[in-house]
Amino acid sequence: MARSRRPPTVTALLSTVVVLALVSAPYVVYADITSLLVNLFILLVLATTWNLLAGYAGLISVGQQAYVGIGAYTVLVLAQNGVSPYLAIPVAAAVCAAAALPISLLVFRLRNEYFAIGTWVVAEALLLIAVRFPSLGGGTGASLPGLSGFDPALRQAFTYWAALAVVVATLVGAYLLLRSRVGLDLTAIRDDEVGAASVGVRVSRAKRIVYLAAAAGGGAAGALLAVSQLNVLAGNVFSVQWSAYMIFVAVIGGVGTIEGPILGTAIFFTLQHTLAQNGAWYLILVGGIAVVVAMYAPRGLWGLVADRFDLRLFPVGYYLHDERVEPP
Amino acid sequence: MQWVNALLQGVLLGGLYALFACGLSLLFGVMRVVNLAHGDFAVLAAYLALAVITGIHLPLLWSPLVVAPLFGVVGYGVQRFVLQRSLDVSPLTTLLVTFGLSIVLQNAMLEGFSANSHSLPSGSLASGAFRLTPQLAVGHASLIVFGAAVVAIAVIQVFLSRTSTGRRIRAAADDPEAASLTGTNVRHVFGIAAAIAFASVALAGIAFGSYSSFDPGSGPQRLIFAFEAVVIGGVGSLWGTLLGGVILGVAQALGAQVDSGFGVLAGHLVFLAVLALRPNGLIQARLT
Numbered sequence: 001m002a003r004s005r006r007p008p009t010v011t012a013l014l015s016t017v018v019v020l021a022l023v024s025a026p027y028v029v030y031a032d033i034t035s036l037l038v039n040l041f042i043l044l045v046l047a048t049t050w051n052l053l054a055g056y057a058g059l060i061s062v063g064q065q066a067y068v069g070i071g072a073y074t075v076l077v078l079a080q081n082g083v084s085p086y087l088a089i090p091v092a093a094a095v096c097a098a099a100a101l102p103i104s105l106l107v108f109r110l111r112n113e114y115f116a117i118g119t120w121v122v123a124e125a126l127l128l129i130a131v132r133f134p135s136l137g138g139g140t141g142a143s144l145p146g147l148s149g150f151d152p153a154l155r156q157a158f159t160y161w162a163a164l165a166v167v168v169a170t171l172v173g174a175y176l177l178l179r180s181r182v183g184l185d186l187t188a189i190r191d192d193e194v195g196a197a198s199v200g201v202r203v204s205r206a207k208r209i210v211y212l213a214a215a216a217g218g219g220a221a222g223a224l225l226a227v228s229q230l231n232v233l234a235g236n237v238f239s240v241q242w243s244a245y246m247i248f249v250a251v252i253g254g255v256g257t258i259e260g261p262i263l264g265t266a267i268f269f270t271l272q273h274t275l276a277q278n279g280a281w282y283l284i285l286v287g288g289i290a291v292v293v294a295m296y297a298p299r300g301l302w303g304l305v306a307d308r309f310d311l312r313l314f315p316v317g318y319y320l321h322d323e324r325v326e327p328p
Numbered sequence: 329m330q331w332v333n334a335l336l337q338g339v340l341l342g343g344l345y346a347l348f349a350c351g352l353s354l355l356f357g358v359m360r361v362v363n364l365a366h367g368d369f370a371v372l373a374a375y376l377a378l379a380v381i382t383g384i385h386l387p388l389l390w391s392p393l394v395v396a397p398l399f400g401v402v403g404y405g406v407q408r409f410v411l412q413r414s415l416d417v418s419p420l421t422t423l424l425v426t427f428g429l430s431i432v433l434q435n436a437m438l439e440g441f442s443a444n445s446h447s448l449p450s451g452s453l454a455s456g457a458f459r460l461t462p463q464l465a466v467g468h469a470s471l472i473v474f475g476a477a478v479v480a481i482a483v484i485q486v487f488l489s490r491t492s493t494g495r496r497i498r499a500a501a502d503d504p505e506a507a508s509l510t511g512t513n514v515r516h517v518f519g520i521a522a523a524i525a526f527a528s529v530a531l532a533g534i535a536f537g538s539y540s541s542f543d544p545g546s547g548p549q550r551l552i553f554a555f556e557a558v559v560i561g562g563v564g565s566l567w568g569t570l571l572g573g574v575i576l577g578v579a580q581a582l583g584a585q586v587d588s589g590f591g592v593l594a595g596h597l598v599f600l601a602v603l604a605l606r607p608n609g610l611i612q613a614r615l616t
Contacts, residue, residue, distance in 0.1 A: 060423050062364070106600060109607040113362035113423050114563070117555045118603060124552060125596040132589070240548060244431050251424055280435035287435070291428035294421050295413050 011313050022164055026157035034160040038228050040269050041167040042221045046242060047249040047261035048170050049217030055256035056178065056186040057210040058193070060112070062243045063119025066103070066126050067096040067215045069238035071222025073136060076232045079146040080135075086162055089223040096219025097212045104211050108204065120240060127238035141233030144226055159228050166220045174258055175314050177213065182206055190256070244283075248290040254300025258314040263302045329463045331585060336464060338581030339574050342557075343474030344539060346573030348532035349554035349561075350481050351525035353569045356558070358501040358521040361411055361422045365430035366529060366554060367547030372433060373399055373533030374542050375441055377448055388450050388538060396530040403526025404519040411522070412515055430547065437544035445543035448534065473535045477573070480528055481566045487524070497521050556599040562609025571610060 026034055046064065053059045071092040078088040103122055110118045131139045147155055177183055185206040188196035197203050226232050245268070253264025268286060275282035297304055306312060348370060355361045363369075376398070377391040386394065410429070414421040456468040488494040499507040500514045501521075508514050536542065536550060553576060561572025576595050583594025602609065 054420075058420075060420055062427065106604055109603060112420060113356070114559065116423055117362070117364075117552070121552060121556065121596055121599055125593060125600065128589075128593040128596065244427070247424065247427060248431075251428075280438050284432050284435045284439070287428045287432040291410075291425050291432070294424045294428065295410070295417060298417050298421065 019164075019168060023161070026160055031153060031156045034156055035228065036269075038160055038163040038224065040265055041163040042224050042228075043245055043249060043268065044261060044265045045167050045170045045217050045221045045224075046246040047253070047265055048174055048258070049214040049221075050243075050246040051250040051255055051258075051261050052174055052177070052210050053214045054250065055260075056183070056190055057207045058190055059207060059211065060116050061119045061214075062116045062240065062247070063107075063121070063123040064214065064218045064246060065238050065240060065242040066119070066123035067100065067218030068222035068225065068242050069123070069126055069130065069234065070096050070099055071219030072226040072232045072237040073130060073222075074219065075223045075226040076136060076142060076144060079144050082146070085144060085146050085223075085227045086158060089162060089166065089220060089227070092223035093216040093220040096222075097216040100212045100215030101208075103215075104208050108207070108211075120243070123238055123240070127234055130234040130238065137232060137234070139234065141231050141236075143231040144229075147227070147230065159224070162227065163224050166224060170217050170220070171258065171262075171314075173213070177210075178258070182209055186210065244287075248286050250300075251290045252286070252293050252301060254302035254306075256299065257302055257306065259306070260300045260302040263305075264300070267301070331582070333464055334581040334585040335578060336466065337470070338578035340466070340470035340474050340577070341581060342570075342574030342577030343470070343477040344532070344535055344573070345553050345557045345576055346570040347473065347477035347480055347528065347535060348550060349557040349569045349573055350477070350484065350566055351528040351532070352551075352554050353558050353563070353566055354484065354521060354525040354528070357564050358497055359407075359411070359415065359518050360419055361415065362426070362555075363411075363525075364423065364426040364551065365433055365547070367549065367551030368430050368433040368437070369399070369402075369526065369529050369547075370533030370536060370550055371542050371544065371547045372437065373530040374448060374537030375437065375446075376530075377534045377537060378446055381448065388448055388534075391448075392531055392534055395534060396527040399530035400523040400527040403522040403524075403529075406526070407519045407522030408515060412518065430551075434544050434547060441544060443543055443545075445541040445546075446537075447541040448537040450538040469538060473539070476531060476535065477570065480531065481570055484524060484528070485566050493517065493520060553595070556595060559609055560599060560602045562611035565609075565611045568609060568611030575610075 022037075025037065046068070050061065050064055053061055053064075074092040074095045075085050075088040078091060079085045083091075107115055107118045107122065130136060136142055150158070178186070185196065185201045185203075188199070188201050189203055189206060193203055222237055225237060249264035249268050250261050251264070252267055253262065254260025271282050271286055275285065293300060299307070348366075352363060352366050355363050355366075373395050377388075377395050380386050380391050380394050381388060410425060411422055414425040450469060457465040458468070458471070459465050486494075488498055496507065496512045496517045497520065499510070500512055500517050504514045507517075536546075557573040557576050558569050559572065560575050561568035561570065575598065579598040580591040580595040584591030586594070
């Protein structure tokens with residue numbers, strides 16, 4: 001058995017080239033392009049982690065914005081106490097993973113659709129709690145201290161590189177997770193949960209690991225949001241709109257593959273920018289496309305491409321090679 | 329005495345939530361569909377009622393007669409052409425599809441009606457009240473809504489248990505394949521169930537619209553309340569949904585009494601507590 005048809009070195013080489021090109025971006029393009037890329041990276045992180053939850057653990061969550069909010073507020077609190085916001089980003093991810101543990105004990109009692117709305121209620125409750133703290137800005141938001149000493153162009157560049165580091169870490173982390181033993185467990189759970197449990201897969205443990213990883217990803221995304229926007233507003237960071245974006249991106253791109261969210265994010269951003277002047281129409285269009293794709297192409301647009309051309313850029317499955325084909 | 333008043337208002341508010349939630353409960357009990365666009369359909373019904381009331385000068389209490397049947401037809405169509413297709417793909421696809429529908433509806437209403445908030449003109453109904461004691465008053469409007477909720481749930485319950493179509497719906501809910509073997513057109517009866525659910529959503533939307541103001545983005549908040557009512561009361565039981573609605577309403581009213589910003593949060597905390605301690609809800613029964 002092999003992990004992929006072609007040796008993975010092609011993808012590795014291609015990815016390295018892409019990453020190096022992206023690293024050099026602040027020297028090559030203007031700040032508005034890097035800030036666009038920062039938003040794209042944030043969405044990609046969220047879509048990738050949502051995809052891990054939904055496509056591999058079978059957990060459809062509409063409440064990941066809870067961790068976006070916790071991540072953003074962690075950075076705010078740390079910055080208010082003198083910690084550099086950039087250093088606060090990994091701390092925010094860790095805090096979210098820690099917070100996800102008790103939350104998971106609560107929401108894992110629900111199945112399927114009820115899990116979805118349960119996670120949403122948790123996010124709403126956190127929003128209502130966050131606005132009660134005037135020191136954190138209450139309902140009107142607080143600006144992020146600690147970055148005013150930087151030259152704006154330098155600050156933009158650092159934010160961009162931090163975002164790039166987070167998105168690369170997320171994609172590499174997702175890839176490694178899915179190729180590991182936990183990934184095999186997840187594929188078994190996705191196919192048949194009861195069957196997987198009967199062969200010894202520890203189902204709740206695998207799901208919980210993915211949930212904590214997704215929470216960490218959401219927290220990192222929230223932290224990046226705080227750093228790039230320079231302020232934290234509860235109604236923005238805890239908004240269910242984030243779930244809308246990540247779900248649409250993952251569904252359109254393809255749930256259950258790592259490449260799917262990348263394609264989905266690219267499509268989303270293209271649509272958002274070409275239709276920016278027409279108000280909410282791009283969201284209607286994106287939502288409509290997501291609905292149609294969910295109904296008629298359940299593996300998403302990347303799924304259509306991958307099946308048609310038998311292409312796997314991030315191979316996480318197994319292939320059976322049989323070199324000794326005997327005629328019957 | 330303020331607490332008793334808050335309790336009373338909470339119970340009546342619960343009727344509103346229950347009216348709203350019974351459609352959600354029906355859709356889930358019969359078809360295993362959680363309609364995340366439920367709240368947005370209610371808001372759409374309110375906008376339609378507003379158009380009808382201002383357009384042809386129909387009194388508020390007559391507007392359900394126009395909007396509810398229209399929504400019944402819409403519900404049948406949505407079930408047969410969108411939800412049924414999603415159910416055929418996988419049960420979880422309906423979640424994604426209805427979520428997408430919710431966002432599309434909200435933004436379409438935003439484009440069509442602007443972000444201004446409106447409220448349905450209820451005239452004398454809004455201010456009339458029965459005075460029980462000098463400190464306790466029960467509003468006419470709240471009482472009508474509570475009564476409508478009880479009547480709607482009773483009618484649906486009787487329909488499901490006593491009529492032949494209701495029997496077919498319950499059969500299809502239990503086991504669609506066996507039901508189709510006995511001659512039931514499963515897709516058609518699911519459509520009927522959806523039509524009933526959507527008609528109740530129209531009623532609830534009109535009730536909400538006269539109770540408080542609405543704007544294109546009000547849907548999700550209403551959905552969460554409906555969902556909390558269903559879960560607290562027990563998934564699968566319509567009377568449980570009424571109980572759940574009342575408990576939620578009371579929790580919110582008492583919470584608001586403690587601190588004016590605390591009402592909604594109190595409701596969420598009660599929901600999370602029920603989740604932690606008794607995840608199957610208070611009344612554990614099947615819809616059939």
